[in-house]
Amino acid sequence: MTAHDPSHRDRAAALDAADPLAGFRAAFVQSEDVTAYLDGNSLGRPTRASAERLAHFVPEMWGSRLIRGWDEEWYDLPLTLGDRIGAVALGAGAGQTFVGDSTTVVLYKLVRAALSSPRVAGRDEIVLDSGNFPTDRFVLEGAAREHGASLRWITPEPDGGVTPDQVSAVLGDRTALVVLSHVAYRSGYVSDAAEITRRAHEAGALVLWDLCHSVGALPVDLDGWGADLAAGCTYKYLNGGPGSPAFGYVRAGLQGELTQPVQGWMGSDAPFEMGPTYAPHAGVRRFLSGTPAIVGMLAMQDMLGLVEDAGIAAVRTKSVALTRFALELVDDLLVPLGVRVASPRDDDRRGSHVTVDHDAFAATLPLLWARGVIPDFRRPNGLRLGLSPLSTSFDEVRAGVEAVRDALVEVGPATGRVGEP
Ligand SMILES: *Cc1c(COP(=O)(O)O)cnc(C)c1O
Numbered sequence: 001m002t003a004h005d006p007s008h009r010d011r012a013a014a015l016d017a018a019d020p021l022a023g024f025r026a027a028f029v030q031s032e033d034v035t036a037y038l039d040g041n042s043l044g045r046p047t048r049a050s051a052e053r054l055a056h057f058v059p060e061m062w063g064s065r066l067i068r069g070w071d072e073e074w075y076d077l078p079l080t081l082g083d084r085i086g087a088v089a090l091g092a093g094a095g096q097t098f099v100g101d102s103t104t105v106v107l108y109k110l111v112r113a114a115l116s117s118p119r120v121a122g123r124d125e126i127v128l129d130s131g132n133f134p135t136d137r138f139v140l141e142g143a144a145r146e147h148g149a150s151l152r153w154i155t156p157e158p159d160g161g162v163t164p165d166q167v168s169a170v171l172g173d174r175t176a177l178v179v180l181s182h183v184a185y186r187s188g189y190v191s192d193a194a195e196i197t198r199r200a201h202e203a204g205a206l207v208l209w210d211l212c213h214s215v216g217a218l219p220v221d222l223d224g225w226g227a228d229l230a231a232g233c234t235y236k237y238l239n240g241g242p243g244s245p246a247f248g249y250v251r252a253g254l255q256g257e258l259t260q261p262v263q264g265w266m267g268s269d270a271p272f273e274m275g276p277t278y279a280p281h282a283g284v285r286r287f288l289s290g291t292p293a294i295v296g297m298l299a300m301q302d303m304l305g306l307v308e309d310a311g312i313a314a315v316r317t318k319s320v321a322l323t324r325f326a327l328e329l330v331d332d333l334l335v336p337l338g339v340r341v342a343s344p345r346d347d348d349r350r351g352s353h354v355t356v357d358h359d360a361f362a363a364t365l366p367l368l369w370a371r372g373v374i375p376d377f378r379r380p381n382g383l384r385l386g387l388s389p390l391s392t393s394f395d396e397v398r399a400g401v402e403a404v405r406d407a408l409v410e411v412g413p414a415t416g417r418v419g420e421p
Pocket of ligand 1 (some may be wrong): 102104105132133135136181185210212213233
């Protein structure tokens with residue numbers, strides 16, 4: 001097929017016309033100079049409702065409620081909002097989810113808490129994989145050093161992710177904790193979380209799921225999986241805005257036996273008693289540390305409302321259709337230029353982004369940005385096409401992949417690499 005085969009345009013138009021969630025796009029702030037935003041898995045677009053909520057917050061909440069805001073709403077917001085994320089997007093019953101610090105810090109606190117659990121006393125291995133996001137690997141390196149534990153590495157296929165059998169192969173009576181991403185940040189591979197959790201429990205280990213690329217894009221069933229702990233970003237598919245705080249989940253039955261390493265007043269049993277010594281709160285509040293980032297918790301509330309209205313099952317259905325269409329375009333337009341697909345082709349094993357590799361992609365990025373086409377570049381040679389189901393249209397995917405093709409053809413002569421397999 002040629003670069004601008006009209007059949008692609010027709011296919012995109014037909015898919016958009018048949019999309020039951022198409023109306024949700026109007027709920028997002030659009031920017032005129034952006035033709036295709038394909039990075040909603042790194043930073044979701046703002047909703048219009050969030051633009052209003054943030055504008056009103058200063059005069060009506062902060063400005064008029066002042067310190068009373070803490071008693072009226074803010075003190076409980078990390079937990080009430082946590083419950084809402086749990087109900088809408090995590091399959092988590094109330095009292096198990098909190099909104100806390102950055103994902104990195106929440107991960108660290110939960111990892112240290114897990115290692116402190118009496119049920120893994122005497123165990124000194126942490127299972128992780130080389131394909132996980134750097135911060136996850138770095139946090140585990142540091143926590144292992146502090147705890148005198150060692151790391152057991154799994155090496156997943158670059159285009160795939162961690163399988164139950166790979167986990168079984170490293171589990172043993174020394175395993176304290178298994179930490180994996182449900183959806184791999186690079187390939188988009190969806191791991192079988194229920195089965196991996198089951199096998200880890202059979203071996204006596206605890207399991208922590210990183211849900212950064214899952215939450216808001218596909219169904220998660222933490223209670224159903226029997227997961228012990230989880231953490232995830234809110235600025236990706238939950239559109240909380242740059243640096244919005246992460247959530248953490250700790251299974252109710254485990255909370256009482258875990259202590260976390262940053263024992264601040266906001267997680268203590270009676271924060272306003274100003275007592276002489278620390279005692280952890282009885283519930284999930286014990287995983288908080290200091291004064292919560294209320295302003296950072298505003299925007300995600302609007303996206304949660306949209307996900308709730310659409311229903312996470314319908315969000316997933318559109319996500320699969322979007323990534324399938326992206327793969328179809330990639331096969332038609334990019335593979336003939338030597339581009340390689342680095343994401344699963346099986347719909348059930350693919351999250352909401354598609355990664356493609358080519359050595360000339362780094363050189364295409366300035367061209368794409370200048371044309372309002374914004375994918376996510378991952379060194380050394382990967383482009384991630386992140387498709388946020390409620391804000392991305394099929395025609396946006398079409399425009400984006402066509403622009404990538406044009407840019408590759410343009411930089412080809414300079415890099416001498418386009419067209420090579
Ligand atoms: C995006 C992402 C993070 C980001 O962590 P921050 O502390 O928010 O910077 C961590 N882990 C994974 C798997 C991610 O995809």
